[in-house]
Structure formats: structure tokens, C-alpha cells
Amino acid sequence: MKYCLVLVFSLIMVSSYAQENDSIVQFYAEINASELFSFENKSIQFKKVISDSRCPKDVTCVWAGEAKVMLAILENGKLIEEKIVTLNAQNKIDLSFLGLEDIYSLKALDLIPYPVSSHKIKDSEYCLKIQLNKKVEK
Template identity: 30%
Template sequence: MKSNGLNLVLTIVTVLLMVGYGQPVMGCTQHFPAETSPSDTVMRAPLETPVQLGHQQGALIESETIRVEFLEITADSRCPSDVVCIQAGQVTARLRVSLASEESTVQDVISLTLGAAAGDQAMAKFDSYTIELIEVDPYPVSTEEIAPSQYVVTIVVSEA
């Protein structure tokens, strides 16, 4: 029994190493790993340009040094377009932001809120960049529920 458990642990460690958790080879410039290069879920985008990201989609901004990924909508209390409300409500998006350099990759998860009553919570600073949430679609309608996969956020990344 002990050897089966040890074999399982060794197999997991081997798989993790094969996936790319090792350090880059000396002399190589570190950019984001191959799995974060542009694909169906990651696109390239210039600085200071509105970028639309679908659920679980990311964008590599400015020469692949900063990556922003739309994780989920954590709250959507916006007043439906076919209803009259006292307050407009707000919507909060969670984003993963990563910044690669030759030495390391720094990563954080941020929440940005549109329609927040107190203060400007639609913008966050990350290293030398500002990430701003511009829009969240679709806008709610009282007769329709929005599935998590339907949400699209529009963000702008600029130099701080």
C-alpha cells in the first residue's frame, strides 16, 4: 500500500514538472509560459484600447508583459432595463492580473465595480499600470437570467 501512495505522489510531481513549473533556462528571457500565449481564450491587445473579454478569457497587453483575465462576475445588482428602480445598482467583476519580467511573474486577483456609490471602484493600479472596468454586458432584463458564460467585460489597461 505504501508503495502505491509513493508512486502516486511521484507521478503527480512528474506531471507538475512536465507542465512547466520549472525555472527558465539561464540566458532565456522569461515571458508568459506557452499556455498563456494568444489562443481562443487569450488575445493580444494594445495599451489604452478598450478590450472585450468573455468569461474566462484573457488578453496579453503591451508586448506580452501584462496579462488580464476575466474570471467571473461576483455580484450584479444593476436595475433591469425594463424596470424602474430607485437605485441603478452595481456590478462587480473579478480579474486576474499578471505581470512578467525577466526575473519573475507577479500575479494578483482584483475586483472592479461599476456603479459603486462611494468612490471610484471601477479602477485599480497594478505595478505601473491602471486597469479600468468600462462596461459589463449583457445588461439585465427582468425576464431573463444571465448565465456566467454570457458575461463580457470591457476593460482598458493604461500606464499609471
């Protein structure tokens, strides 16, 4: 794509939290529309923006709005499930279906670019920032 790299790992960070025998592995990525973010034998595809009713930054609105995006979850290249994620104040969804012994959670951090009233955003311009957490038992 022209506007973002296919898969930009902005940061891959492993952090241990003081929760007895558990730790959290975190992955951060920016994914363009129709592109994949791959980890282990799984992938998340940012399929498309379904709706974007976020209030343009150069307009005063009564409601902040929201954006809905469709994600596809793949394992070993095969589609497991499609999910619609709504970006507003509560962007967390659980991806427990990715592994019975592994616990995953996905948080949509941002959808860029943010709307302005003078420009209609093309589908190819969208980029989704995500954080994927995997709980690892030691």
C-alpha cells in the first residue's frame, strides 16, 4: 500500500507482570486495510472499514462518534472467524478462540487518519493500530 508499510511493528515488547506465575507478551502493529498482522501460526487481517462516524477534528459535534472495522482471524492461513470491532472508548475484545491453553486479547488502539470535514477518506488510506496481548503461564 502507498500510505503505510504492510506490517509495521512499532514495538514488540515482552513484559512480565507481578502476577505469581503469569506473564504477558505484547505485540503492537499498524495494519493497512486488507493487510495481515502475523504472530505465531496466527494472523489478523484488517479487512475493511464498515463505517466511520467519528466527529471530524475541525467540527464541533454533540456526539464523538465511532468507527467499525472488520477483522478476520486466521490460523495456519485458514479463516477461523470474522469480527467487527467498534472503536470508541471501549476497544477491547477477547480472542479466546485462538488457543485453548493460550489467552489472547486484542485492543484496537487507533484508526488513522482521523476525519476532517474537507477530505473524504479513501479505504486505501486507513491504517489500524492494534495491541495484542498473550497471557503466558510459567
